[in-house]
Amino acid sequence: MKLREVELRRIHLPLVAPFRASIGTLNHRDVLLVHVVGDDGEGWGECSAFGEPFYSYEYTDGAHDVIRRHVLPRLFAQRDVAAEDISRILAPVRGHPMAKAAVEMAVLDAELRAAGRSFADYLGASRTKVDCGVSVGIHERVADLLRTVEGYLSDGYKRIKLKIEPGHDVEDVRAVREAFGDILLQVDANTAYTRADASHLAQLDDFDLLLIEQPLPEDDVLGHAEVAQVVRTPICLDESITSAQAAGDAIAIGACSIVNIKAGRVGGYLEARRVHDVCAANGVPVWCGGMLETGLGRAANVALAAMPNFTLPGDTSASGRYYAQDIVEPFVLEDGTLRVPTGPGLGVSPLEDELERFTVAVELCR
Numbered sequence: 001m002k003l004r005e006v007e008l009r010r011i012h013l014p015l016v017a018p019f020r021a022s023i024g025t026l027n028h029r030d031v032l033l034v035h036v037v038g039d040d041g042e043g044w045g046e047c048s049a050f051g052e053p054f055y056s057y058e059y060t061d062g063a064h065d066v067i068r069r070h071v072l073p074r075l076f077a078q079r080d081v082a083a084e085d086i087s088r089i090l091a092p093v094r095g096h097p098m099a100k101a102a103v104e105m106a107v108l109d110a111e112l113r114a115a116g117r118s119f120a121d122y123l124g125a126s127r128t129k130v131d132c133g134v135s136v137g138i139h140e141r142v143a144d145l146l147r148t149v150e151g152y153l154s155d156g157y158k159r160i161k162l163k164i165e166p167g168h169d170v171e172d173v174r175a176v177r178e179a180f181g182d183i184l185l186q187v188d189a190n191t192a193y194t195r196a197d198a199s200h201l202a203q204l205d206d207f208d209l210l211l212i213e214q215p216l217p218e219d220d221v222l223g224h225a226e227v228a229q230v231v232r233t234p235i236c237l238d239e240s241i242t243s244a245q246a247a248g249d250a251i252a253i254g255a256c257s258i259v260n261i262k263a264g265r266v267g268g269y270l271e272a273r274r275v276h277d278v279c280a281a282n283g284v285p286v287w288c289g290g291m292l293e294t295g296l297g298r299a300a301n302v303a304l305a306a307m308p309n310f311t312l313p314g315d316t317s318a319s320g321r322y323y324a325q326d327i328v329e330p331f332v333l334e335d336g337t338l339r340v341p342t343g344p345g346l347g348v349s350p351l352e353d354e355l356e357r358f359t360v361a362v363e364l365c366r
């Protein structure tokens, strides 16, 4: 469709509790929403970048700037913009996958709403609800960690992911395993280790973890293949998987046997689907990662997670795990699952009052 105008809306959403990972601590989400209006209708996108560049180099102000200066002018210059053409149109803009993904998501939402078709249907979903895990931040004291995990298990989450870093790893995992028995348990290091830590990480083999996620820096894919030779627990990559090609390459050299898929990290839901397909073709299971999205991004993630090769519970937690008040009708856990939206496009829309309440800035581009 022809793009008429695009609103770049910044919202500040407080988290119900601080979230600590090896890379830093989040107390709130500084979110960029993209609202596109075209001649056939309108749609919403959410940028997964955080306010600070600690997960990857992208950050909210940077994504906002590259969208305003470099992404939108290229799209406004087109007579017609289809979501499936956006990655090609934007190829001259290097990098910035989360910024591009947000815009592609908004255009795809507009197209699907206009066609009366859901994200889930478009992506090829094979289920109507998805199993949910929860990502648990690093806690200074083990007693507090156990209390937090106990709360999530009583909420019904089907899998626990512990954030780890040197000094908060083997003993934390041991304590959780001993306290809660044979729950589904995995860990995420967010690049906190080096190749020299392989034998240290092998101590985690005693605890029957589903996987160890991203122990080494994102550019050290070969290092993950080395670690995978020393550690029995499956290695899963998050930060390193920047495209379907990167996924195929990492699998080919033995750097991972499981993949975390985040649409923002790979440049959008279309590339995310291609990552899913490459992994499926290689017999590598995938699961849906999260970036503490609002209900808009969550709706798209849940649709993605309903595809057939998403065979492990994802970090697609309920709205209430993150926010006291979401900007759409909250996603609520039902027996450890979230229902896949079935309405046109994302199947959810912002609640006007809540959206306004959390908005800190709006820019209109045309």
Ligand code: OSB
Residues within 6 Å of the ligand: 021, 055, 134, 135, 188, 190, 238, 289, 290, 291, 292, 293, 315, 316, 317
């Ligand atoms: O690596 O998945 C990650 C949060 C902040 C930075 C990185 C990550 C995470 C999470 C949160 O694990 C997952 C969620 O959205 O619940």
Ligand code: MG
Residues within 6 Å of the ligand: 188, 190, 213, 214, 238, 239, 260, 289
């Ligand atoms: Mg991760």
